[in-house]
Amino acid sequence: MTLQTEAAAAPRLTSERPQNFYGRTSLSKRPRPLESLIQSFLFLCGALSIATTLGIVYVLGQESLQFFTNPEVSLTEFFFTTYWQPEAGEYGIWALANSTFITSLIAMCVAVPFGLGAAVYLSEYASPHARNFLKPTLEILAGVPTVVYGYFALTFITPILRAVFGVETVEIYNMASAGLVMGIMILPLISSMSEDALHAVPRSLREAAFGLGATRFEVSTQVVAPAALSGVTAAFILGVSRAVGETMIVAIAAGSGSLFTFNPFKAAETMTGYIARLSGGDVSYASLQYQSIFAVGLMLFLVTLVLNIISRRIVARFREVYE
Amino acid sequence: MTNSQHSTGHYLLEAHNLNIYYGTHKAVADVQFNVERHKITAIIGPSGCGKSTVLRAFNRMNDFVPTCRVEGDVLLDGQNLYAPDVDPVEVRKRIGMVFQKPNPFPKTIYENVAWGARINGFKGNMDELVESALRGAVVWDDVKDNLHKSGLSLSGGQQQRLCIARALAVQPEVILMDEPCSSLDPIATLKIEELMRELKERYTIVIVTHNMQQAARVSDTTAMMMLTDDRQSGTVIEVNETNTIFTRPKDQRTEDYVTGRFG
Amino acid sequence: MNTHSSTLSARHRIGKFWQMLLAAATIVGILSLIVLIYNVVNEAAGLAVIQYSVDPKLVLPKPLDELTNEEMIAAIEENLSKGAYQRANTDQPFNTRTKSELTKFVQERVLEEEVKGTWSLTDSLFKADQIRADAAKNYPKARLEFRQWLTLDFITQPMSSNPLYSGIRTAILGSFFVIVLTIVIAFPVGVGAAIYLEEYAGHHWFNRIIQTNIDNLAGVPSIVYGMLGLAIFVRALEPFTSGAIFGILDSNGRTIISAALTMALLILPLIIINGQEAIRAVPNSLRQASYGLGATRWETIWHHVLPNSLPGILTGTILAISRAIGETAPLIIVGASTFIAFDPNGLFAKFTVLPIQIYNFTQQPQDEYRNLAAAAILVLLVLLLALNSMAIFLRNRFSNRL
Numbered sequence: 001m002t003l004q005t006e007a008a009a010a011p012r013l014t015s016e017r018p019q020n021f022y023g024r025t026s027l028s029k030r031p032r033p034l035e036s037l038i039q040s041f042l043f044l045c046g047a048l049s050i051a052t053t054l055g056i057v058y059v060l061g062q063e064s065l066q067f068f069t070n071p072e073v074s075l076t077e078f079f080f081t082t083y084w085q086p087e088a089g090e091y092g093i094w095a096l097a098n099s100t101f102i103t104s105l106i107a108m109c110v111a112v113p114f115g116l117g118a119a120v121y122l123s124e125y126a127s128p129h130a131r132n133f134l135k136p137t138l139e140i141l142a143g144v145p146t147v148v149y150g151y152f153a154l155t156f157i158t159p160i161l162r163a164v165f166g167v168e169t170v171e172i173y174n175m176a177s178a179g180l181v182m183g184i185m186i187l188p189l190i191s192s193m194s195e196d197a198l199h200a201v202p203r204s205l206r207e208a209a210f211g212l213g214a215t216r217f218e219v220s221t222q223v224v225a226p227a228a229l230s231g232v233t234a235a236f237i238l239g240v241s242r243a244v245g246e247t248m249i250v251a252i253a254a255g256s257g258s259l260f261t262f263n264p265f266k267a268a269e270t271m272t273g274y275i276a277r278l279s280g281g282d283v284s285y286a287s288l289q290y291q292s293i294f295a296v297g298l299m300l301f302l303v304t305l306v307l308n309i310i311s312r313r314i315v316a317r318f319r320e321v322y323e
Numbered sequence: 324m325t326n327s328q329h330s331t332g333h334y335l336l337e338a339h340n341l342n343i344y345y346g347t348h349k350a351v352a353d354v355q356f357n358v359e360r361h362k363i364t365a366i367i368g369p370s371g372c373g374k375s376t377v378l379r380a381f382n383r384m385n386d387f388v389p390t391c392r393v394e395g396d397v398l399l400d401g402q403n404l405y406a407p408d409v410d411p412v413e414v415r416k417r418i419g420m421v422f423q424k425p426n427p428f429p430k431t432i433y434e435n436v437a438w439g440a441r442i443n444g445f446k447g448n449m450d451e452l453v454e455s456a457l458r459g460a461v462v463w464d465d466v467k468d469n470l471h472k473s474g475l476s477l478s479g480g481q482q483q484r485l486c487i488a489r490a491l492a493v494q495p496e497v498i499l500m501d502e503p504c505s506s507l508d509p510i511a512t513l514k515i516e517e518l519m520r521e522l523k524e525r526y527t528i529v530i531v532t533h534n535m536q537q538a539a540r541v542s543d544t545t546a547m548m549m550l551t552d553d554r555q556s557g558t559v560i561e562v563n564e565t566n567t568i569f570t571r572p573k574d575q576r577t578e579d580y581v582t583g584r585f586g
Numbered sequence: 587m588n589t590h591s592s593t594l595s596a597r598h599r600i601g602k603f604w605q606m607l608l609a610a611a612t613i614v615g616i617l618s619l620i621v622l623i624y625n626v627v628n629e630a631a632g633l634a635v636i637q638y639s640v641d642p643k644l645v646l647p648k649p650l651d652e653l654t655n656e657e658m659i660a661a662i663e664e665n666l667s668k669g670a671y672q673r674a675n676t677d678q679p680f681n682t683r684t685k686s687e688l689t690k691f692v693q694e695r696v697l698e699e700e701v702k703g704t705w706s707l708t709d710s711l712f713k714a715d716q717i718r719a720d721a722a723k724n725y726p727k728a729r730l731e732f733r734q735w736l737t738l739d740f741i742t743q744p745m746s747s748n749p750l751y752s753g754i755r756t757a758i759l760g761s762f763f764v765i766v767l768t769i770v771i772a773f774p775v776g777v778g779a780a781i782y783l784e785e786y787a788g789h790h791w792f793n794r795i796i797q798t799n800i801d802n803l804a805g806v807p808s809i810v811y812g813m814l815g816l817a818i819f820v821r822a823l824e825p826f827t828s829g830a831i832f833g834i835l836d837s838n839g840r841t842i843i844s845a846a847l848t849m850a851l852l853i854l855p856l857i858i859i860n861g862q863e864a865i866r867a868v869p870n871s872l873r874q875a876s877y878g879l880g881a882t883r884w885e886t887i888w889h890h891v892l893p894n895s896l897p898g899i900l901t902g903t904i905l906a907i908s909r910a911i912g913e914t915a916p917l918i919i920v921g922a923s924t925f926i927a928f929d930p931n932g933l934f935a936k937f938t939v940l941p942i943q944i945y946n947f948t949q950q951p952q953d954e955y956r957n958l959a960a961a962a963i964l965v966l967l968v969l970l971l972a973l974n975s976m977a978i979f980l981r982n983r984f985s986n987r988l
Contacts, residue, residue, distance in 0.1 A: 021445050021494060027402050027417075029410040038884050039786060045778030046787070049800045049858070052851050056810060059817040117611025125605055126612075134612055141619045143970060145912025147941040148622070148963050151948055155956055156625040184618045191615065217601030238805070245807025247915035248941075252948050272809050272915070279812070279919045285821060297813045301806065308805035384874065389788050416880030426871035428890060438889065439879030486875065493879050 063294030082260035099268035104243035110183025115190025142188035150252030153181035173255025173267035197231020234314040241307035247272040340395040352556035365538035368548030373557030382418035419490035425482035427474030460488035480511025629960035637728035638697040736961035757943040767846035776857030804855035812919025815848030829934030840921030860902020864895040914941040
């Protein structure tokens with residue numbers, strides 16, 4: 001096939017002057033209004049997230065400010081006392097924060113050993129076949145709505161706790177039940193994040209240890225796990241943040257009415273539980289009680305934000321090490 | 324340089340004092356060379372000396388590297404591609420590009436060719452244009468019965484010729500080829516080389532290649548690139564007729580390179 | 587042979603022991619899921635003692651199953667107030683109703699049957715005799731029947747104050763309205779932001795802030811979004827979200843539109859982050875090919891980047907939607923209604939959603955609400971399972987195209 005036979009069908013291009021179908025030889029910019037319009041729209045979409053954050057900060061900050069500047073409330077009372085009785089004008093955040101702390105602690109006691117154990121098993125021991133079955137199943141657990149977990153706590157775990165420890169000791173609504181189920185909820189998060197961290201440990205490190213005659217268990221615990229420690233720490237911190245912010249499980253199973261107690265079998269309202277209960281009722285918008293949920297919300301926001309930032313920092317750093 | 328239309332000179336593309344930076348690192352320094360109409364100009368040199376970077380400066384593909392900055396002038400027919408009022412999209416319409424690895428769109432063969440013409444406002448008979456572009460790239464006989472199959476279903480060599488057809492359909496003046504055969508087998512490479520020789524009748528071609536024999540086989544002019552003495556930046560050390568470069572190079576470094584004493 | 591051999595077997599034993607522990611930890615996760623589902627299914631069917639509050643002998647001429655249609659209609663007319671009778675007759679004339687429909691109506695409205703107690707499925711299967719004896723002793727006038735709580739009626743009927751007749755139709759429709767509206771708002775904005783961040787944004791400090799900010803927003807507890815929604819959409823934008831500026835004056839800001847806007851903000855970071863990942867997966871060579879042909883940025887995005895990242899974007903969006911479907915806390919804050927018996931009729935209607943109903947059921951003291959909650963949970967879980975299967979299907983169907 002030669003060029004001559006094709007030239008007839010080919011678009012004609014004379015040798016000196018470019019004559020193509022768009023017939024334009026200037027390279028100068030043409031107005032493209034659609035392009036700029038779309039780019040502006042897309043920029044606004046991205047900037048909306050900034051507006052959301054500003055909105056959250058403004059709303060929480062502004063209502064909290066009104067709350068704290070109210071003469072009935074003092075900052076020292078808020079941060080250093082343990083009675084939270086809005087009806088009686090007592091606002092000591094520790095009553096709520098303490099229950100948040102206890103339920104989260106119980107949750108982590110469940111989620112960390114089991115989540116970490118599952119992660120090590122899946123990444124170091126499980127056959128590909130078993131992994132393909134176990135991993136998605138754990139992921140389903142992560143997709144179960146929290147209201148369902150709340151139901152599970154109330155109708156399954158609580159009766160068991162009461163049967164084991166006695167109806168007298170364990171109240172119908174109690175922190176232990178909520179915490180245990182919250183642990184199950186967080187388990188898949190810990191296991192999948194930790195597994196990612198374990199996975200990021202280079203093969204060469206494992207092989208070096210095997211080459212020295214270490215058993216699989218010794219390699220997992222003494223070589224791989226320490227190398228993945230920061231990733232696992234990040235998972236732990238993110239898990240705590242989840243537990244602190246979790247609402248439905250505690251709202252359903254941990255009871256309403258604040259109580260400063262370290263007894264996990266007692267009913268005690270958490271920060272999120274208080275916000276949910278109060279806003280579910282009819283509170284007038286200008287009242288001190290209404291403002292109080294924003295003050296609690298602000299604390300919640302700040303705590304989870306700090307935890308999330310720390311967690312992401314750690315993840316970013318350990319990625320750096322291995323990439 | 325201004326954007327005014329100079330009288331048609333001898334050279335279609337001219338690079339003057341071209342410096343290209345990635346961040347603070349000067350990757351290409353003081354490149355000076357010209358591309359003649361209807362000739363194949365090859366850029367050769369050891370890897371990492373900035374051949375592709377220079378090539379991509381010719382149709383402003385470096386714009387997509389966020390840290391990349393180009394200083395100096397590149398003239399197309401006397402118009403500076405880097406003048407502030409130049410639209411890079413207009414530049415790329417007139418200076419097409421074929422990449423290292425064949426990269427057809429995951430669309431039909433027909434759509435692969437038609438798309439570029441369509442977005443550039445082609446109003447004529449699209450079937451004709453697609454056929455002539457595919458014929459021009461000598462891939463028509465391979466695909467004429469399967470125009471509505473995916474471009475990805477072709478072999479590597481056919482894919483690369485499809486990519487050339489795709490570039491032809493926009494009717495550019497210059498076609499830049501960035502190691503177009505590096506991922507192809509010898510037979511496919513041979514076909515592309517034959518195709519290049521046919522294309523130069525109507526187009527101006529600049530090709531980057533690390534394969535010296537290929538440069539010797541297909542090109543009319545060869546530009547030799549090397550790292551500068553501080554080994555930081557690449558630059559063009561010699562431009563000459565291909566024959567001269569490979570037989571009587573002026574620069575000792577060129578001679579070392581083409582005779583295989585270096586790299 | 588060497589001094590290590592004795593300790594080596596001990597080391598292997600320790601290893602084996604821990605391997606079993608680790609496997610057990612994994613099993614605990616799986617087991618929790620199984621127990622959780624068992625618990626729900628277990629409560630969704632079982633024996634129930636049902637008793638008429640009104641003695642049939644006082645209001646019916648003969649036992650209910652022997653009555654003809656005409657006799658039942660007569661009994662209904664006699665025992666219902668005139669207004670109630672008229673209303674029911676207007677809904678569907680009695681003479682056009684079937685025998686079973688009439689029987690149900692008599693049971694519900696004339697005899698006012700109610701649940702006295704319920705048992706779980708396993709108890710009903712394995713302790714049936716004991717339950718029967720207990721029921722006969724404690725509720726001599728009641729009947730014991732095996733009841734499936736998840737029925738077609740449960741899905742298609744509106745709420746009722748009588749748990750025997752309560753349905754979740756309103757909640758399902760509410761969920762549907764809120765979710766559709768959430769998608770309409772969040773999908774274009776989320777994908778738009780993802781495109782901006784991946785295809786337009788340079789290393790400008792402002793773009794870095796947007797990216798960090800989105801990552802942080804993804805970790806904000808959902809209840810905080812609820813508070814944002816309450817303060818901004820329900821209160822500050824009340825004239826709009828209540829529909830007042832559109833002439834709807836009987837509503838406050840606690841409407842479907844407020845709920846959807848809140849949910850949209852909540853899932854936006856998820857859609858954006860998943861969308862970015864999908865867009866990043868499009869090979870750069872395609873973009874270069876497109877630009878090399880003289881395409882503009884938007885032409886490249888619209889014709890090449892988006893079509894090739896769409897499966898990934900959709901998968902991410904579906905996952906975000908399944909999160910939104912199960913979310914409860916923010917909607918409690920925004921002010922979901924716990925009891926509405928009428929279907930939502932537009933953007934500015936009061937709303938309730940499936941998870942809110944489940945929450946509401948768990949808050950009721952009577953046994954039978956536990957069964958209703960279980961039935962509603964089954965509906966929710968099936969819905970989520972369907973959505974997730976769709977996501978997995980999309981992922982597998984398109985994953986090896988490029």
